[in-house]
Amino acid sequence: MNFEIPDFAPAAPEIFVLAMACAVLIVDLFLTEKNRVITYLLSQTTLLGAAVLTVSLHSAAPQVTFSGTFISDSLADVLKVFIYLITAVVFLYSREYLIARKLFKGEFFVLGLFAVLGMMVLVSGYNMLTLYLGLELLSLSMYAMVAMHRDSMPSSEAAMKYFILGAIASGMLLYGMSLIYGATGSLDIAEIAAYIQNSSSDDMVLLLGLVFIIVALAFKLGAVPFHMWIPDVYHGAPTAITLFISTAPKIAAFAMVMRLLTDGLGGLLTQWQDILVILAALSIAVGNVVAIAQGNIKRMLAYSTISHVGFLFLGVLAGTDEGYSAAMFYVLVYALMSLGAFGMVILLSRAGFEADNIADFKGLNERSPWFAFMMLILMFSMAGVPPTVGFYAKLAVLSAVVDVGLVWLAVFGVLFAVVGAFYYLRIVKFMYFEKPEDKAPLASDFDMRAVISANALVVLALGIFPGSLIALCATVI
Amino acid sequence: MSIEPVLFYIFSAVLVTAAALVVVVRNPVHAALFLILAFFTSAAIWLLLEAEFLAIVLVLVYVGAVMVLFLFVVMMLDINLTPLREGFIRYLPVGVAVAVIVLLEMAVVVGPGNFGLEQMPAPPRHGADYSNTEELGAILYTVYAYPFEIAAVILLVAIVAAITLTMRRRPQAKYQNPAEQVLVRRDDRVRMVKMEAEKGENKEQ
Numbered sequence: 001m002n003f004e005i006p007d008f009a010p011a012a013p014e015i016f017v018l019a020m021a022c023a024v025l026i027v028d029l030f031l032t033e034k035n036r037v038i039t040y041l042l043s044q045t046t047l048l049g050a051a052v053l054t055v056s057l058h059s060a061a062p063q064v065t066f067s068g069t070f071i072s073d074s075l076a077d078v079l080k081v082f083i084y085l086i087t088a089v090v091f092l093y094s095r096e097y098l099i100a101r102k103l104f105k106g107e108f109f110v111l112g113l114f115a116v117l118g119m120m121v122l123v124s125g126y127n128m129l130t131l132y133l134g135l136e137l138l139s140l141s142m143y144a145m146v147a148m149h150r151d152s153m154p155s156s157e158a159a160m161k162y163f164i165l166g167a168i169a170s171g172m173l174l175y176g177m178s179l180i181y182g183a184t185g186s187l188d189i190a191e192i193a194a195y196i197q198n199s200s201s202d203d204m205v206l207l208l209g210l211v212f213i214i215v216a217l218a219f220k221l222g223a224v225p226f227h228m229w230i231p232d233v234y235h236g237a238p239t240a241i242t243l244f245i246s247t248a249p250k251i252a253a254f255a256m257v258m259r260l261l262t263d264g265l266g267g268l269l270t271q272w273q274d275i276l277v278i279l280a281a282l283s284i285a286v287g288n289v290v291a292i293a294q295g296n297i298k299r300m301l302a303y304s305t306i307s308h309v310g311f312l313f314l315g316v317l318a319g320t321d322e323g324y325s326a327a328m329f330y331v332l333v334y335a336l337m338s339l340g341a342f343g344m345v346i347l348l349s350r351a352g353f354e355a356d357n358i359a360d361f362k363g364l365n366e367r368s369p370w371f372a373f374m375m376l377i378l379m380f381s382m383a384g385v386p387p388t389v390g391f392y393a394k395l396a397v398l399s400a401v402v403d404v405g406l407v408w409l410a411v412f413g414v415l416f417a418v419v420g421a422f423y424y425l426r427i428v429k430f431m432y433f434e435k436p437e438d439k440a441p442l443a444s445d446f447d448m449r450a451v452i453s454a455n456a457l458v459v460l461a462l463g464i465f466p467g468s469l470i471a472l473c474a475t476v477i
Numbered sequence: 478m479s480i481e482p483v484l485f486y487i488f489s490a491v492l493v494t495a496a497a498l499v500v501v502v503r504n505p506v507h508a509a510l511f512l513i514l515a516f517f518t519s520a521a522i523w524l525l526l527e528a529e530f531l532a533i534v535l536v537l538v539y540v541g542a543v544m545v546l547f548l549f550v551v552m553m554l555d556i557n558l559t560p561l562r563e564g565f566i567r568y569l570p571v572g573v574a575v576a577v578i579v580l581l582e583m584a585v586v587v588g589p590g591n592f593g594l595e596q597m598p599a600p601p602r603h604g605a606d607y608s609n610t611e612e613l614g615a616i617l618y619t620v621y622a623y624p625f626e627i628a629a630v631i632l633l634v635a636i637v638a639a640i641t642l643t644m645r646r647r648p649q650a651k652y653q654n655p656a657e658q659v660l661v662r663r664d665d666r667v668r669m670v671k672m673e674a675e676k677g678e679n680k681e682q
Contacts, residue, residue, distance in 0.1 A: 003619040011623075018630060025637065066623035107641040114634045121627055133627040140631060144638030150645070182592065208586045 010063040010072035013053045013080065014120050020046035021113035028106030036104055043091055043109040047084045047116070054080050064126060068188050071126035074476040075328075079123045079255050086248045086335050087116050092451055093343045094240035096444055100351035103149055103238060111148075112244065115141035119252035125259060128177045128187040135173070135220070138252060139166050142245060146237040158236025165229040169219030176212025179205055180265075189264040196267030210268055213260055214275050221253050223313060224282035227306045231294075234302035239349060239356065242298055243342035246305055247335045254331040257316055262324060269319045276317035277409060283310030284413055288420035298356050300423060301341055304382060307420055308334045314413060315397040318404045325473040326396035332469065333381075333393040333462070340378040340455040347371065347444055347452060361427050363436025371442060371449075372431045374456035381459045383424035384417050389462035389469075396470065485525055492518040503562075505551045513544050527603060530610040 008015065024046070028039045054077050062073035091112065098104040118138030125131035143166065147159030181187055183205035184195040196206070215226065222230040234242045261272055287307030294300040312334070315327025348355030348364075355361075365372040381390035394417060398410045462469055495515040502508045516539045523532035617625055 006622070022633075067620040069621075069623045105641075107637060110637060111634070111641070114630065114637070117630065127624070129621070129624045130627065133624055133631065137627060137631050137634060140634050140638065144634070144641055147642055150642065179586070182587075204586050205591050208582065 006067065007063070007065045009057060010065050011070055011124075012057055013050045014117060014124070016053055017046060017050050017113060017117045017120065020049070021110055021117060024106065024113060025110045028110065031106070036106065039106045039109050040091065040095055043113055044088055046113060047088045047091075050116075050120075051081055051084045054084075064190075068190065069127040069130045070124050072124055075255070075258065076124045078472060078476050079251050079328075080120055082332055082335065083116060083119050083123070083248045083251055086251070086339055087112065087244070089339055089343075089451060089455065090240075090244045090247060092447060093243060093339075093346050096448060097238070097240045097346045097349060100349075101149070101238065103240075105148075108145065108148065108240075111141045111145050115145070115244070116248070119248060122252045123255040125256075126189050126263075128181070128189070128192075128260075128264075131256060131259060132170075132173060132177065134252075135256065136170065138249060139170070139220075142166075142249065145241045145244065146233060148241070149238045152236075152238075154236035155238060156236075158233045161229050161236075162233045165219065169216045169226075172212050172219065173216035176209045176214075176216060179209030179212065183209060189259060192264045193266060196265065206265075206268065207271060210265055210272060211275070213265070214272060214279075217253070217257055217260065218279055221250070221257070221309045221312070222306055223279045223309050224286040224306060227283070227286070230306055231299045231302040234305070235296060235299045235356075239298065239342060239346050239354065243339065243346065246301070246338045246342060250305075250309075250338075251331055251335055254312065254328065258324065258328075261316065262319075273317050273319055276313050277406070280310045280313035280317060281409065281412055283307060283313065284416045285310075288416045288423075291420065292423050294423075295358055296356055297345055297358050297361070297427075298342075300358065301338070304420070304423075305338065307416070308382075311394060311397050311413065311417075314401050314409065318397075318400040318406075320400060320404060321474075321477050322403060323397070323400035325470075325477040326393075326400045328477065329470055329473040330393045330397050332473070333389050333459075336455065336459055336462075337378055337381050337390060340374070340452065340459060341382065343448075343452045343455060344371070344375050344378065347442060347448065350440070350443060358427060358430060360438060362430045362434040362438075364431040366436050367439070368442050370453070374453055375431060376428055377456045377460050379424040379427050381463065383421040385421070387460070387463045389459050389466055391463060392466040392470070481525060485522065488518045488521045488525070492522070505556070506548065509544060509548050509551055512547075513540050516540050516544070527607070528609055530613055 020042070024039055024042050027042060028036075031038055057072070058074070058077045059072075060074065062071055064071050091109065094108070095104070098108060115138050118134050118136070118141060121130060121134030121137060123134075125134050143159055143163045146162055147156060149155040177187070180192060183203055184192045186192055186195065219226040234246065237245065265272065284307050287303045287305070287310060291300050291303035291307070294303060308330075312327050312330050315323045315330055317323070318326070345355055348360060361375070364375065377388060381388035384390045384394040394413075398413055401407075401410045401413070492515055495511045495518065498511040499508050499515065502511060516535055520532040520535040523529075523535065
C-alpha cells in the first residue's frame with residue numbers, strides 16, 4: 001500500500017508534553033520528599049516549553065496531518081496556549097495546598113500533564129476517533145486525580161460518581177459516533193461535513209447520532225439535565241483538583257463542541273440549535289436558582305459552573321461566527337474567573353482547615369482588605385457586573401443570541417443572571433459587612449499571593465480593555 | 478440456504494439471551510459466567526464476518542484476562558447483594574420504559590430501512606489467502622498511527638492511576654528484599670556461641 005510518512009512538526013507540542021510527562025514520571029521516582037519541588041518545577045518547564053513550541057510553530061493556514069486525524073489551526077493554537085497558562089497557574093495554586101495535606105506527590109503533576117496532553121489532543125482532533133481518545137485520556141487522568149486523596153470518603157465517593165457517569169457519557173458519545181459513521185461512512189470531520197452538505201438534512205440515522213453526541217457533550221460539560229455529577233464532584237474532590245477540573249478542561253470541552261457540532265455537523269444547525277436552546281435555558285435557570293440554597297462555596301461554584309455552561313451554549317447555539325467567538329470569549333473568561341475563585345478558597349484554607357463554607361469568607365475585609373477586594377472583583381465578574389470582564393462575556397453571548405432572533409432567550413438569560421447576582425453578592429456582603437469568625441492571618445507564599453492578585457487584576461483589566469481578547473477570539477473562529 | 482445465516486441466528490439468540498441473563502441473574506458469579514458466554518458468542522459472530530483477529534482478541538483479552546480478573550474480584554469481595562437489589566422493583570418501571578423507548582428508536586433507525594441491502598450492499602467474500610490480521614496491522618501502524626499512540630498513552634495513564642490509587646507504603650508491612658537475601662552471609666544469621674559443657678548430675682551413677 002502507498003503510505004507517506006506524515007508531517008510530525010505540527011504535533012511537536014503534543015510530542016514534547018508526552019516526552020516530558022514520561023520524563024517527570026521517571027525523575028520523580030528518584031526524588032526524596034524534600035526534593036519533590038523539582039517535579040513541580042519540571043512540570044512548569046514542560047508547560048512553558050509547550051507554549052513556546054505552540055507559538056513558534058503557529059501558522060495562519062490550518063495544517064492537517066497524520067492522515068487527517070490531527071489539525072493545527074489558529075483556534076487550536078490559541079486554546080492550547082490558554083490551557084498551558086491556566087494549568088501552570090493551577091499547579092502554582094495547588095502546591096502549598098497539596099503540601100499541607102500530604103498530597104504533594106509526583107503523580108499529581110504526571111496525571112496533570114497527561115490531562116493537558118488529553119486536552120491538546122481534543123483541541124486538535126479532526127477525526128471522531130482522536131476526539132474520543134483525547135477525551136478519554138483527559139477523563140481518565142481526572143478520575144484518578146479526584147480519587148487521589150484516598151483517606152477521604154467524600155473524595156472517593158466523588159471519584160466513583162465521576163467515573164461511572166463519565167463512562168456512561170463516553171458510551172453515549174461512542175454510540176452517537178458509530179451512528180454517524182453508519183450514515184456518512186466516515187469518521188473524518190471534514191468528510192462528514194461534506195457528506196451532510198450533499199445530502200438531505202432529515203436523515204434519521206444522522207439525527208439519532210447527533211442526539212447521542214449532544215447528550216454526551218452535555219454530560220461532559222455539565223449542562224442540565226445531565227449535571228448531577230458536577231456538585232458532588234466539585235464538593236468531594238480536594239480543592240486543588242476541583243480548581244483544575246473547573247478550569248482548563250472546560251476550554252477543551254468547548255473545542256470539542258466546536259469540532260463536533262460546527263465543523264462536523266454544522267449542516268444540521270437547525271436541528272441541534274433547538275436542542276441547545278433547551279439545554280441552555282434549563283442550565284441557566286437550574287444553576288442560578290439552586291446555587292442560592294448552597295452553604296458550601298465549592299457546591300455554590302459548581303452550580304454557578306452549570307449556569308455558565310448555559311451561557312456558553314447560548315453563544316454556540318446562535319450558529320454564527322459572532323456567536324462562536326462570543327462563546328470562546330466566554331469560556332476563556334470563565335476559566336480565568338473560576339481559577340481566581342477556587343484560588344481564593346485555597347488561599348483561605350490551611351493545614352487541617354478547609355475554607356469551603358461560605359461563612360468562612362465572613363469578615364475577610366478585616367483580615368485582609370486586599371484579598372477581600374480581589375474576591376470582590378472575581379464575584380462581580382462572575383455575576384456580570386461592569387466594569388469587570390464577566391459583563392462583556394455575558395453581553396457578547398446575549399447579543400449573539402439577539403442577532404439570530406431569539407430575543408426571549410436573551411431576556412430569560414438576563415433575568416436569571418440577575419437571580420444569580422444574589423449569591424455572588426452575598427459573598428461580598430459576608431466579606432465586608434460581617435464580623436470574622438476565624439481570625440487566623442492568611443498564610444501563603446509570595447508567589448501564590450502575587451499570582452492570585454494578578455489573576456483578579458487581569459479580570460478587572462480585561463473588563464476595562466476587553467478589545468484585544470475579543471478581537472483575538474473573532475480572528476481565530 | 479447456506480449454513481451461515483443459520484449459524485448467525487443461533488449465535489445471536491445465544492448472545493441476546495446471555496446478555497439479558499447477565500442483568501437478571503441474582504448470583505454475581507453466574508452473571509460473570511454469562512458475560513463470558515456473551516463475549517464468546519459475539520466472537521463467533523465476528524468470525525462469521527471474517528474478522529478473525531478481532532474475534533480472537535476478544536476471547537483472549539476479555540474472556541482470558543478481564544473476566545477471570547472480574548471473577549476473582551467478585552469472589553474475593555464478599556458483597557452483600559440484598560442492599561444492592563433494594564431499588565430493583567421500584568426502578569423497574571422507569572428502567573423498562575426507557576429501555577423500550579430506546580429499543581423502538583433503534584428499531585426505527587437501525588432497521589432495514591436505513592441499513593438494508595439496498596443502502597449497504599453486502600461486501601464481497603474474501604479468498605482463503607486473505608488475512609484480516611495483516612490488513613489491520615497495515616492500517617493500524619500507518620493511517621491510524623496517531624490514534625494508536627494515544628491509545629498507548631491511555632494505557633500508560635491507566636497504569637499510573639492504578640498504582641497511585643492502590644500503592645501505599647506502610648512502615649509496618651513486612652516485605653522481602655531479594656538483594657539482601659542473596660547477599661546474606663552466614664555470620665549475619667548464625668552466631669556460634671562457645672559454652673562450657675554443663676556439668677549436671679551424672680545419671681549413669
